[in-house]
Amino acid sequence: MADFEWYRSFCTIYKHNSVSEAAKARIMTQPAMSQHLASLEAEVGEDLFIRTSRKMIPTERGKELYSQLAPLIEALEETTMNFKSASLPTHSVIKLGAAHEFYTEKILPNLHTYKMSTISNFGTADQLVELLKEDKLDLVITSKKYQTPGIEYLKFMDEEFVIVTPGDYEMPDTDNPESMEQWLSAQKWISYGPDLPIIRRIWREHFKKRPQIRPAHIIPDLRLILKAIEQGAGLSVIPTYILNNSASVAAKAVYEDLKVNNELYFAYKLKHKHLPQIQEMIAAIRDNI
Template sequence: MNLRRLKYFVKIVDIGSLTQAADILHIAQPALSQQLATLENEVKQQLVIRTQRGVTPTEAGKILYAHAQAILRQCDHAQSAIDGAGKALSGHVSVGLAPGTAAQQLALPLMQAVQRQHPGIVLYFNENFGTTLSELIMTGRMDMAVLYDNREIHGLRFISLMKENLYFVCPHSLGSAKQTISLTEVAGYTLFLPRIYNLMRKVIDDAFVQQGVPYRVSCEIESQTTLNAALAEGLGCTIMPESAASAMLDPAKSWMAKITSPEMRTSLSFCMSDHLPLSQPAEAVKEILLQLMVPRSQDNTPLMLAG
């Protein structure tokens, strides 16, 4: 396989049309079709299905598409490193930030530090859930992320940044404010939680199961805006890490209480590929990001953002 054919294939899948892809690539459609046919012969698989509405990748095509993106990204990194030898760092660096976490507090300080130290680097922030961000890193479509996770996952490397206690967040219309609350008391409320593949949801589910306490999740919500609105209307309550809980008190018209009996915590971690090397600009951003986190106590638990 040569790189040009891979670039053509990725563009065809991205656009979903041979005709439009040919126009964008400034190549005749018959020539583009021939390049695609050559690539299919090389891999001995049909890569796309042609229909009147365009083209869609086959299962084999989807697999090659993911690998092609990673290959082309690494080639771009190599060329960027060669071009930038002896020069100021420049290029694009993608950073994932899990929503509803302390990770979001990193965006502005990181942006300011990068602009000050490496003005040629262009940052791309992607706020998404941990499973999505980790998949993007595995396939080489994202450089790094800060998310709730620290498990051993093939293809990923985690660096622990901080641990946060989980808090119960309740609308003023559904109960009087308190400082602490037991998990048994929490089970008496209607809950809004993220979906079961979310790491924080797993921590919560495991705690309820271990305590033998039945609970009811009336809606699975992964939009912070929707969650704030639902609580503001007094429709139910939620469980969030301390930083996220604090940020939603005013928009959700709510109070927060630390969950005790048992106390629950989640780990916020820096995530990157364990086999795909970072580009020079990405390495620089990684170092700045990690420097923005400093220990608040001697045992390094929890950690907080540097001032």
């Protein structure tokens, strides 16, 4: 008869595509994790994964078994977590991490509606995920998914970025991508960082090349970049929620077909996935976006 722990190990390997990463996530040794999988495959009577040098690829039987097991295991783990949380002191404080621009525009205006206290922390995506790994944060809003054992990502929303210029800029009236690219490349650019974040995405997605741009100014704050644009310092790429929240007419979106979308995710420790406080905070943030 199959052991329940074999099923849990199988589903964890399926999620991570790796025995070693699954072992880290379940805080087990790699040989023990491999033994669970071997025992389950012997019980099923066929391979559940194709082993390659880089990752574990589920077989058709593996996919079928995962689709049957995953909802059952998640429901059981949620029930177990609810039992545990009922006996724990109320966790009334959530340690929240986000980019400060997103926090200012999207979280801060709704802070008064949250039913729990928050301790906020700001930083780059890699800094915030590192704090999450160290249990210094409970919930992070991030634009990057890092393959980190024990951390799960949940799609939150898309943020849209557009090219923004000073209000008095005159652009060539053209639909020709080559002409657009030539004109844009000749302008003074303001960038969030020296590696041209998001600007590179626009060039790659719409012009199929790397941008040949040396930014005139680097300002690691999207709201300050918008102010610099309004003062005529150059053009840049800004999220539409920041541009739309500005009452100024000194900046405008141009060539709006050249927009790009950036995915945002909630990140949290897998072991805390079913904590009511985490789920309540995710729901509260979603409801106000």
